[in-house]
Amino acid sequence: MSDILIAREELDFLLWEWLGLDRVLAESDDGGIDRESAGAILDLSAKLAANGFLPHYKLSDNREPELTASGVRALPEIGAALREYAELGLFSASLPPDRGGMGLPALLANASFAQFLAANVATAAYPMLTTANARLLLAFGTEAQIEAFALPQIAGRWFGTMCLSEPQAGSNLADVATRAVPDGQDALGTRYRLSGNKMWISGGDHDLSENIVHLVLARTVDDCGEQAAGTKGLSLFVVPKILPSGDRNDIAVAGLNHKMGYRGTTNCLLNFGEREGAIGWIVGAPGQGLPQMFKMMNEARIGVALGAAALGYRGWRHAVQYAGERLQGRPPGTAPGKSLPIVGHPDVRAMLLAGKCYAEGALALVLYCARLVDEESHDPDAAVLLGLLTPIAKTWASEYGLAANDIAIQVHGGYGYARDFDVEQLWRDNRLNPIHEGTTGIQGLDLAGRKLKDAAALALLRGRIDQTVAKAAQEPELAGLGRRLAKAWDRLGMAAEVLRASEPDVLASNATALLRAFGHGVAGWQWLDRALLCAGAGEDAPFRAGKVWACQYFFEREMPKIEVWIAPLLAGSALPAAIPAACL
């Protein structure tokens, strides 16, 4: 079963050959990791993912978390797997050594984590949230807060959450209504009493860790009872389930959300302050809640994208395996006889090729972004590029990872619809990814309304693309694709220019379509860039030859969609904005 997770050959190709992990390791401040130890971490991750995370994948879907009088009870197998994960020090993989972390570069940490996400995304969500929480505290918390709340998370003893959404405030955080009233000062900083309802809190309650550290976005209330307004009124608070005194904080589980997938991750409606107010300490300066969250947003969104890619990847691998084993019919034009494996049918191959383009392409795109996370500390251009690519990677991986899962079901036929196989669950699990951490529509507005407004950012990206085009010109097998890539990006560049001059209605009517177009443009660029490393590979090197085939497929059947997506913008259409709601 374990060969169904991320293939090591794929990871090695992406990390060492395409993304230059060697160089990243050499440039890393934390040092100490060489190629051999990196390989050992990847081995270890693949093994624990296969032996600790994968075995309870179906079980945690069948046996959902339960709400009891004493709180939420999760599947014990999840706790057992996460204890092993903690023992290996993986909670701290990407955190700095001076805080007890392993100091892995983001690129390596993400490659390692991809195995866990592929094996069991719902179990892996706990360390993902915990690491993000600890990282925020390291960045903005006081020394005392870090010691009290971040270190136990880095050790994997306590788990963390992010409490942003409320029942009435999802995509629009300006509507957050949770109140925080000052309540004095102590060693952990300025203390507040919080009250309000937080919705969709992943890991919001469970019995898997000794304590749960909530990071809560709330609105401060001043001494006169005046509430700070707008997004500038939002601050970040650290609010533990169990207080340093050992007492339970005033946080109640008001309900458990029953999701279509991702079921092993408990998901709660939490009521803060049903009694005297939940005790929390402000993290950083007042009014900085949103900017602090947004500083972490790129990494959070890349985390979602990595999960989406990993789910899509595993589904696709199941499909490739099944198509090689399942005997059914014979392709048209072949002589009659016994049934052959369905991989022999061109239509099945077309599905698997599309799945390969989506699944491998998404994984590659996300790891590319992870490398930019490593680069941004010493290269401001990388930070700009990362900002531009984040909405693209988040959406492309979420939507095409899901498409790879859909293909995997289709390749399995009726069996793919049965719960005995994993492919249907992978599809259900992945459906969350275009929704959380900013829906596709929100990513579209981020790209079209913000990121593309910066022409210099796009020029940076185009510079990298032109390097690929130049390399392709030297490679007869791929030179034609290089010219097509350049042309596609000329058109995308034109679309960005038109966008900058567009009225708000035109922008809003085309933002998501533009996001899709840029997604395909980026995926096509990266497919060609990887294919260039493999040009000339023959039948004796099927892994490498497959990269060239997939690239050709993507340019033949996917890249032309770009034109369909940008055409309405280029024509200045605001049709969706124009239709009266009553006509829907």
Added chain:
Amino acid sequence: MSDILIAREELDFLLWEWLGLDRVLAESDDGGIDRESAGAILDLSAKLAANGFLPHYKLSDNREPELTASGVRALPEIGAALREYAELGLFSASLPPDRGGMGLPALLANASFAQFLAANVATAAYPMLTTANARLLLAFGTEAQIEAFALPQIAGRWFGTMCLSEPQAGSNLADVATRAVPDGQDALGTRYRLSGNKMWISGGDHDLSENIVHLVLARTVDDCGEQAAGTKGLSLFVVPKILPSGDRNDIAVAGLNHKMGYRGTTNCLLNFGEREGAIGWIVGAPGQGLPQMFKMMNEARIGVALGAAALGYRGWRHAVQYAGERLQGRPPGTAPGKSLPIVGHPDVRAMLLAGKCYAEGALALVLYCARLVDEESHDPDAAVLLGLLTPIAKTWASEYGLAANDIAIQVHGGYGYARDFDVEQLWRDNRLNPIHEGTTGIQGLDLAGRKLKDAAALALLRGRIDQTVAKAAQEPELAGLGRRLAKAWDRLGMAAEVLRASEPDVLASNATALLRAFGHGVAGWQWLDRALLCAGAGEDAPFRAGKVWACQYFFEREMPKIEVWIAPLLAGSALPAAIPAACL
């Protein structure tokens, strides 16, 4: 809740105004149904669907059928709803009056049935299968067989199944291995003893009806034990769960399949003849099993398409309703203030417009095909057109109905992913439709490898399209779209010509893409045809104006995809066939 099913305004528009149900009723042999009684049937269907089928929609998803020592137990609420359905005579809606049926034209019967599919597709599957079974017996059974097995189904006392697939024989029925050994003769015809395993049998066992009538595809064995080979060796047998003697037949439930959706419909692995052989009677002539099934295939596939359209339609209606109620943020470019309903965001409207095009377009396409079923008895052209449109309608409704369900989840955000709302279940239920009754790949081969080979069939379709183009030329508002429709069909016609001259590998590598291209071509034609009925509608007629808006949207953002899908075929590409399996 009931206004969430198929809107009566929509049905009236499609039936009376677009599809001329008046004329169909007048031409019907069975007569007796006028506009008033047709309206009463539609009222009745909407009411029973809302009050009898909808209320246990979630429940039948949560409480799956159970396999017990005495057989499969289904949710009692399903049985109660179906008894009401039987009492109203709806099992026999489309069957001839001389057999106890209501004699409704297919168009009206499908419009009525769409309400039940929208409300609860899994409960509606029982009468769908039962009617199909009875219809087959009426067409090919002896008078004694009809009396013994069809009439109790027409009355809704017994339910029926179709037993085609086997664990090793799904898409390729030539691999069917169930054996039928002659066992004498009696009043019900030539008797056989059947043995073999049948997989994916919907309604294969349950406690909802007094008896279950299986129609089983099996291979006859002659007196020398010689088994008939190939598809020509397959015959059809009627095999009841309980024999006319009152004894249980030799049919065992070997397992219950646990599906991702559609859970209220029991789905079984049945073992026929574990002991002395299950008793069955041959229906029609030996060796005619497949042709008999295929004679019913158009209607079966249209039934699947209707379910897919109905599920997509309901999901989309939920989304429209939710978008009008959910307050969140404000569209870019509007002044700050309180949150507005999300329908105000152009991106949400774009999603809802796409959903409208898909959901209403699919329902319209399926009902168009139902009208062809009515026409084919007196118009051979209608039969040819129906043959051409069936794979298109089956796939387009299945894939775009599902896409409408996906959109509905996205519009609901996190709530759409929670099982408290119906939209996630509608999506799961609908995922079966691109698989059963011939996968999308099989439909592609049917269209490209068979139906499009008949240039006269395509010419017939083009004739109807040209009528729409001619009407559009008279309507300034829509004349431009008419010209674009004609151009698109010129290209599709060219693709069909290229296809006819293509090598098998090129055909098989492009069949599904071509199916998608024709699907959009047909949907675009029908959208324009309906919009022409509504041209000039103003703000005071939002239902009609909405048809024009949706048509414009479809031409702006969907029709250009046709070119993407046909381009590889026009270039003669066989890329999917060429890639070695090891490179995947």
